[in-house]
Amino acid sequence: MKDLALHCIDTANSLGASYSDIRIIEQTDEDIATYNGAVGNIGLRKSLGYGIRVICNGAWGFASNNVMTPEGIEKTTARAVAIAKASATTLKEPVKLAGKEVHVDTWRTPVLIDPFDVPVDQKFDLLFAIDHELRKDTRIRMASASMGFTREHQWLMTSEGSWIDQLLYRGGAGYQAMAVDDSGERQVRSYPSSHRGQNMTMGYELVESLPLLEEAPRIREEAVQLLSADPCPSGKADIILDPTQLCLQIHESVGHATELDRVLGMEANFAGTSFCTTEKKGNFRYGSDIVNLVADSTVPNGLATIGYDDDGVPAQRWHIVRNGIFENYLTNRELAHVVNDDRSRGCNRAMGYQNVPIVRITNLSLMPGEWDFDDLVADTGDGIYMMNNRSWSIDQRRLNFQFGCELAYEIKDGNLGRMLKNPTYQGITPKFWGSCDAICGQDHWQLWGVPNCGKGQPMQTAEMSHGSAPARFRNITVGVGS
Secondary structure, eight states: OHHHHHHHHHHHHHTTOSEEEEEEEEEEEEEEEEETTEEEEEEEEEEEEEEEEEEETTEEEEEEEOOOSHHHHHHHHHHHHHHHHHHHTTOSSOOOOOSOOOOEEEEEOOOSSOGGGSOHHHHHHHHHHHHHHHTTSTTEEEEEEEEEEEEEEEEEEETTSOEEEEEEEEEEEEEEEEEEOTTOOEEEEEESOTTTSEEESOOTHHHHHSOHHHHHHHHHHHHHHHHHSEEOOOEEEEEEEOHHHHHHHHIIIIIGGGBHHHHTTSOOTTTOOOSOOGGGTTTOBOSOTTOOEEEETTSTTOTTOOSBOTTSOBOOEEEEEETTEEOOOBOOTTTGGGGTOSSOOSOEEOSSTTSOOEEOOOOEEEOOOSBOHHHHHHHHOSEEEEEEEEEEEEOTTSOEEEEEEEEEEEEETTEEEEEEESOEEEEEHHHHHHTEEEEBOGGGOEEEEEEEEEETTTTEEEEEEEEEOOEEEEEEEESTTO
């Protein structure tokens, strides 16, 4: 691989590129699923190819290929240079890369059990056992269970002198049950969460660590109970959000809102841009004093936990929001200078070899507070505890949002009470985070993976995790039609 990468850099130099890099990626994906007692999906995909970026005459050029020969490298590099030169004819400002990054390193996701060494039959045995348990009640009309694993071997070489070898693993598992009554009403419960279960940078040990089969009876019963549960009331209420819901709240109202390319209007697909414009850096109140939101591509088992991003920038940790004040963005080498940063935050990532890297959310978490959960419920008095995302909607600027959850529990006189169905809440991002007045402690803190974040056009998916503990938000609009 190194000889092919060197050939790319030499070719780009000879064609007049002032900067070049090549990412060679060998990737294996396995996805299996059951659906109502039958095989729902079984797939094994492998790919090998490379993406080449160059800067020529101040403009970017990119091309990709899967022909792993010197001739293929030459042809693809020449195409990238030609695209850069054509782009330079309409250039407004030349590309400026923050800080020269030179790293020679090898990095590996810590894995105990390679998921690709585990027989498919063994995996299906577990999924079918879960399926059988979920469908013991005839009111469960749909049961699905799935697992997915990725092994991604990356080699990155840059004209600045970096040579980085990374081997990344990602895995996940989960299931869902849908209950239907005689009137046709449907209610869904998922486990461990609604975002395709739980996903982490782990091997098959992740599956073995989760009580998947043990929790299936509870999930079945909760799905059925929701059919006759009282609807979530409408009006104003104090709410406690579970980490299974807070993960998406963080993702949509903080993560995407602080991707610098969205802020600058360079990327506006899928509910982009952002209200969090550059003059707000360092002085805008994003939330209450107890709200600390930290980006961290080093946190153990996070889906965006890596050694280096696709710019060759090392993984790092920093505050997006500190004590309620907005502090910094998610950036790459190209855009860091726009907000007067002398280095990138290491957020440039691409889906596969065939796409150009773009700014992506890394692992982003709400830091824990000091409350015990039972004490928080008792202190709340009357309110609503909501968990597991069911639906979401947010405007183009990441300000106005509404989220629905799978289930909720009424908090009455400081105790968890009756189950509530179809809970929703809505708000405006800084006002909502400003209403946060209590966060549970480290013992309640959980990291949840989002394996399918879409961005860009053509769309790329990326993975990241969001950690939190249950948190309380005061005087929030809740309920359908509220």
